[in-house]
Amino acid sequence: MAVEAKLSNVTLKFGKLEALKDVSLTFEPGKIYGLIGRNGAGKTVLLSLLAAFREPTQGQVEIDGEPVFENADKMQQVSFIYTKNYEEEYENIPLMLKFSERYRPNFDKDYAYRLLTRFKLPLDKPINKLSKGMQAALNVVIGLASRTPLTIFDEVYLGMDAPTRVIFYEELLADQVEHPRTFILSTHLVSEMDYLFDHVVIIHEGRLLLDNDYESISAQGVSITGAANQVDDFVSGMKLLNEQKLGGTKSVMTYGALSEEDRLTAQDQGLEVGPVSLQDLFIHLTEEAH
Amino acid sequence: MKPVKLYPKVAVDLFTEQLKWSLWFFSFVTIAHIIGLVIVSINDSRIQEFFVFSSYSVAIFLLVCGIISAYGFMGQFVQQGITRKDLYIGTVLSVFMLALAVTLIPLAITGIEYVISSFVHLPINTNTDTVFDLSSGWLLAISTFFLNVTTYYLIGWLIGIGYYRFGWIIGFGFIAIAIAALSLNSFFWVNNSVVPWIPYNSAGTSIALSIGGSLVLIALLLLFIRMLTRRIIIKL
Numbered sequence: 001m002a003v004e005a006k007l008s009n010v011t012l013k014f015g016k017l018e019a020l021k022d023v024s025l026t027f028e029p030g031k032i033y034g035l036i037g038r039n040g041a042g043k044t045v046l047l048s049l050l051a052a053f054r055e056p057t058q059g060q061v062e063i064d065g066e067p068v069f070e071n072a073d074k075m076q077q078v079s080f081i082y083t084k085n086y087e088e089e090y091e092n093i094p095l096m097l098k099f100s101e102r103y104r105p106n107f108d109k110d111y112a113y114r115l116l117t118r119f120k121l122p123l124d125k126p127i128n129k130l131s132k133g134m135q136a137a138l139n140v141v142i143g144l145a146s147r148t149p150l151t152i153f154d155e156v157y158l159g160m161d162a163p164t165r166v167i168f169y170e171e172l173l174a175d176q177v178e179h180p181r182t183f184i185l186s187t188h189l190v191s192e193m194d195y196l197f198d199h200v201v202i203i204h205e206g207r208l209l210l211d212n213d214y215e216s217i218s219a220q221g222v223s224i225t226g227a228a229n230q231v232d233d234f235v236s237g238m239k240l241l242n243e244q245k246l247g248g249t250k251s252v253m254t255y256g257a258l259s260e261e262d263r264l265t266a267q268d269q270g271l272e273v274g275p276v277s278l279q280d281l282f283i284h285l286t287e288e289a290h
Numbered sequence: 291m292k293p294v295k296l297y298p299k300v301a302v303d304l305f306t307e308q309l310k311w312s313l314w315f316f317s318f319v320t321i322a323h324i325i326g327l328v329i330v331s332i333n334d335s336r337i338q339e340f341f342v343f344s345s346y347s348v349a350i351f352l353l354v355c356g357i358i359s360a361y362g363f364m365g366q367f368v369q370q371g372i373t374r375k376d377l378y379i380g381t382v383l384s385v386f387m388l389a390l391a392v393t394l395i396p397l398a399i400t401g402i403e404y405v406i407s408s409f410v411h412l413p414i415n416t417n418t419d420t421v422f423d424l425s426s427g428w429l430l431a432i433s434t435f436f437l438n439v440t441t442y443y444l445i446g447w448l449i450g451i452g453y454y455r456f457g458w459i460i461g462f463g464f465i466a467i468a469i470a471a472l473s474l475n476s477f478f479w480v481n482n483s484v485v486p487w488i489p490y491n492s493a494g495t496s497i498a499l500s501i502g503g504s505l506v507l508i509a510l511l512l513l514f515i516r517m518l519t520r521r522i523i524i525k526l
Binding site for chain 1: 296370
């Protein structure tokens with residue numbers, strides 16, 4: 001059970017401000033998407049369109065080819081999990097889960113309770129008394145156990161400590177094998193989460209900057225390190241993301257795949273060719289676009 | 291697979307939740323009434339029967355429920371994949387069920403009061419001037435009570451939606467609309483002004499006119515709320 005989510009020429013305006021500008025994007029069924037963007041890039045707003053929390057000013061938002069807004073069948077297939085304010089939530093976790101169980105046809109109660117145990121969440125305490133990290137883990141439990149064909153996690157890890165985040169990533173991957181669905185994970189923690197992604201989408205200032213599968217993205221950037229003048233000669237004509245110089249040595253990040261021929265030339269010249277991490281790519285692509 | 295209709299589920303859930311609040315509420319009002327009975331028996335005067343005694347506070351209680359429902363339920367249900375339409379229909383059904391429940395509960399308590407008073411003397415005044423007075427006809431008192439609390443819930447819901455959708459400045463405008471609706475409501479019902487600072491004229495003694503006016507007001511409120519929530523943006 002996984003669905004396709006599609007945005008076609010989506011523009012969203014807040015008064016004069018354009019939060020999303022003509023975004024066209026398809027989330028293919030059964031893949032895990034990383035949605036990356038700087039603060040205020042438009043990530044949450046894009047996700048809230050998919051969850052039918054709001055409508056775009058222009059363009060279409062569709063789930064399996066049907067508009068999602070006020071579509072009872074399609075809205076049931078989407079979970080949008082975000083950091084909620086639980087200050088007024090006096091209920092305990094079992095009561096909260098009952099609500100999801102009632103409205104989510106694929107909700108797996110046993111699985112939910114296994115996750116609660118793994119996250120060591122207390123069942124008797126009111127939710128507003130839980131720590132921020134525990135509340136975040138609860139959101140993750142609801143999101144995973146609902147098993148909706150499109151599951152969106154919008155920076156849900158906020159407040160979780162590193163070991164808890166690792167449990168989240170492990171459980172997500174394990175459940176994706178058993179019950180494949182379309183996941184969208186929006187995040188700032190790029191270096192920590194990149195191994196989860198099948199596909200990466202970067203948005204910047206409301207525009208789509210990059211939409212590619214993870215494999216080809218990791219081949220898209222290379223770092224070239226060596227003697228400064230040699231490096232300069234080698235990269236002339238290439239698109240550069242970043243340069244660093246230390247004494248006579250220079251390291252340059254390039255954008256665009258390196259041909260096999262270029263690779264051999266670099267080796268012959270004694271230049272070191274290394275990968276560029278998604279994190280670096282993200283930082284420099286959005287910096288350059290500024 | 292034929293999609294399942296979700297609004298009956300929503301209606302049942304909203305009704306059960308708010309019924310729980312109502313039971314708490316009625317236990318407090320009952321205690322207040324008992325205290326009242328004690329005080330008036332000391333002073334050798336009389337208190338209204340429970341049905342009349344609780345009528346104002348029940349109306350205000352439903353107004354508050356209505357306000358809370360906008361903030362409390364909208365985001366929660368849409369996040370679970372419920373459409374605004376299903377939520378709306380479910381809420382409307384739950385309002386009628388709740389209004390009926392909060393009409394029948396005080397009626398039952400009043401019944402108990404009558405039973406007790408046939409054994410012991412209770413300082414209850416059974417002949418007040420309000421339309422809720424059971425002595426002026428059971429059916430009329432009950433339907434009046436029901437229509438009145440339904441109106442109050444819807445007005446509260448409208449205020450809540452106004453604030454939710456437009457923020458607090460325009461939200462004040464909704465308070466104005468609410469006061470207008472409340473005075474219209476009291477205009478229909480003689481001796482039933484809950485907003486005492488608004489002068490009211492009675493529409494006269496015609497019960498049909500009162501009930502008709504009340505039904506029109508309820509219909510208008512329902513229509514207005516649907517228009518405001520049809521495409522409402524859900525807050526994160």
